[in-house]
Amino acid sequence: MSTPNYSLAVALAAARWSNHETARRINERAAQHGHRHIAVHHTRVGRWIRLGEKPNPPVPELLAALLTEHLGQLHTPQSLRLLRARHLRIPLEELEHLVLIQRATAANLSVEDYVRGLIRTVLRDHLCL
Structure with a gap:
């Protein structure tokens, strides 16, 4: 898609x-x-x-x-979303996957976008990015 x-x-x-x-x-x-x-x-x-x-x-x-x-303002390949994403595979239990689907649906996001947001939040909070 x-x-x-x-x-x-x-x-x-x-x-x-x-x-x-x-x-x-x-x-x-x-x-x-x-x-x-x-x-x-x-x-x-x-x-x-x-x-x-x-x-x-x-x-x-x-x-x-x-x-x-x-x-006159900074634009990067990242800010323009022009770079190919690096894929990460994380094995999930069936219940974990279902919860992600439910939460993403409730947030009106694709599962990929919802998970990406979760990962970015964790990185910001725990790695001071």
Whole structure:
């Protein structure tokens, strides 16, 4: 199941860049930095937004830098949700899994987003992140 990338959509809307303009700017910056193999098409930008697809490096870094310069506020590949997640498998008992499903449903979140929030809370609270 795909999840739209609202962070990227909001940043591009703030910049007032269309998908065409975004692709053009990325391609131009890539060429300036010697990345001759990069040729982002506007349809790909749309897929990043609508489907949450993740571009290959160095595109996330290039786009974050372009938006930072244009908008005058820091944007990172992480804040734009352009980096591929590292997957973690945790074996759960059936009852644990059912409880997670119930709590995620009550919070109107996917199980993945709910668990991600739980893990981030624990990391912040116990590791002072």
